[in-house]
Amino acid sequence: MWIDGTVPTAEIRSKTKILADGENPGIWGFDGSSTNQASGDNSDVVLQPVFQCPDPIRGGDDILVMCECLLTKDLSPHPTNTRAMAVAAMEKYGDQQPLFGLEQEYTMLDPVSSWPYGFPSHGYPGPQGPYYCGVGAVKIAGRDLVEEHTTLCIKAGLAISGTNAEVMPGQWEFQIGPVDTVTVGDHMWIARYLLFRIGEKYNVEMSLDAKPMKGDWNGAGMHTNFSTNKMRESYDAIIAACEALGAPGKPEEHIAVYGHGIQDRLTGAHETQRYDQFSYGVSDRGASIRIPWQVAKDQKGYIEDRRPNANADPYAVAALITNTCCSVLA
Numbered sequence: 447m448w449i450d451g452t453v454p455t456a457e458i459r460s461k462t463k464i465l466a467d468g469e470n471p472g473i474w475g476f477d478g479s480s481t482n483q484a485s486g487d488n489s490d491v492v493l494q495p496v497f498q499c500p501d502p503i504r505g506g507d508d509i510l511v512m513c514e515c516l517l518t519k520d521l522s523p524h525p526t527n528t529r530a531m532a533v534a535a536m537e538k539y540g541d542q543q544p545l546f547g548l549e550q551e552y553t554m555l556d557p558v559s560s561w562p563y564g565f566p567s568h569g570y571p572g573p574q575g576p577y578y579c580g581v582g583a584v585k586i587a588g589r590d591l592v593e594e595h596t597t598l599c600i601k602a603g604l605a606i607s608g609t610n611a612e613v614m615p616g617q618w619e620f621q622i623g624p625v626d627t628v629t630v631g632d633h634m635w636i637a638r639y640l641l642f643r644i645g646e647k648y649n650v651e652m653s654l655d656a657k658p659m660k661g662d663w664n665g666a667g668m669h670t671n672f673s674t675n676k677m678r679e680s681y682d683a684i685i686a687a688c689e690a691l692g693a694p695g696k697p698e699e700h701i702a703v704y705g706h707g708i709q710d711r712l713t714g715a716h717e718t719q720r721y722d723q724f725s726y727g728v729s730d731r732g733a734s735i736r737i738p739w740q741v742a743k744d745q746k747g748y749i750e751d752r753r754p755n756a757n758a759d760p761y762a763v764a765a766l767i768t769n770t771c772c773s774v775l776a
């Protein structure tokens with residue numbers, strides 16, 4: 447599998463290679479003119495295996511292999527290769543031991559009508575309130591699929607740390623982490639792949655759209671929890687990280703990589719701060735950055751950047767936050 451060049455939102459692609467007994471995956475390639483990554487007259491893009499885990503769907507000795515895209519001319523990173531940016535950030539700031547925990551929200555949709563699972567077929571459910579972490583047939587749709595996805599992630603050895611039903615019916619969340627800047631992207635993209643495979647099996651669209659339902663319905667985000675060794679030891683470092691994210695020019699730079707359609711989701715309503723304003727605060731779900739109450743109490747821990755969209759690229763998000771915060775905390 448690899449990350450393609452689809453605009454405005456990159457997608458995961460995959461194909462299958464049959465290996466002889468004991469054979470390694472090795473360098474491979476694909477037709478980049480079919481993924482918005484090359485022109486037809488110079489179409490080959492190189493696949494470099496970089497991360498692998500057990501394939502929990504096929505089982506046995508089978509593996510899932512995440513690849514980076516490289517250019518044929520000098521085997522340098524392809525412009526769409528955001529993982530290379532995460533690797534560079536880790537090489538520069540790995541001594542600060544950055545850790546990320548991502549909360550991936552998503553929405554189950556009917557693949558033909560794009561109407562959410564759990565919504566009546568020709569109307570709307572009752573207003574938001576009872577659905578978040580809800581239980582029971584009236585409030586919940588799709589739990590079997592969530593449980594199956596969770597089991598696949600565990601069998602693959604991914605750092606999945608929890609799941610919950612979300613505020614809008616048909617919306618769910620799983621969390622990956624805490625793991626480092628590169629690993630969080632590897633695990634998240636493979637967890638997304640497994641989610642889409644569950645969607646194929648049950649003919650449900652697993653959507654990462656940031657605002658699938660207009661109106662008084664929550665959007666879907668990828669809250670990004672972040673810490674460094676200093677932040678895990680001191681509250682001064684927690685505040686310094688918040689200030690680094692709010693420094694002149696930084697909010698705009700971050701919003702630009704936090705996912706397509708972010709203006710529709712970060713409206714200031716539905717537990718968000720506006721996309722064009724920056725704030726941080728303890729327990730504040732209307733701020734750009736939330737400092738969890740436990741962190742304020744313990745005077746150390748981590749911060750939650752609430753801005754990234756569900757459709758953001760975890761490699762790009764983790765690389766940017768690492769660079770912005772670690773350059774100040776160094």
Ligand code: ADP
Nearest residue numbers: 545546547548549621622623624671672673748
């Ligand atoms: P919320 O209350 O925002 O819904 P969640 O429980 O869904 O929070 O997610 C919290 C996330 O924070 C988890 O993914 C967890 O792995 C992550 N996390 C916990 N501690 C740290 C830490 N020190 N650094 C980075 N992430 C952390």
Ligand code: MN
Nearest residue numbers: 549619621669
């Ligand atoms: Mn959560």
Ligand code: MN
Nearest residue numbers: 549551612619
């Ligand atoms: Mn959530």
Ligand code: MN
Nearest residue numbers: 549669750752
């Ligand atoms: Mn959160």
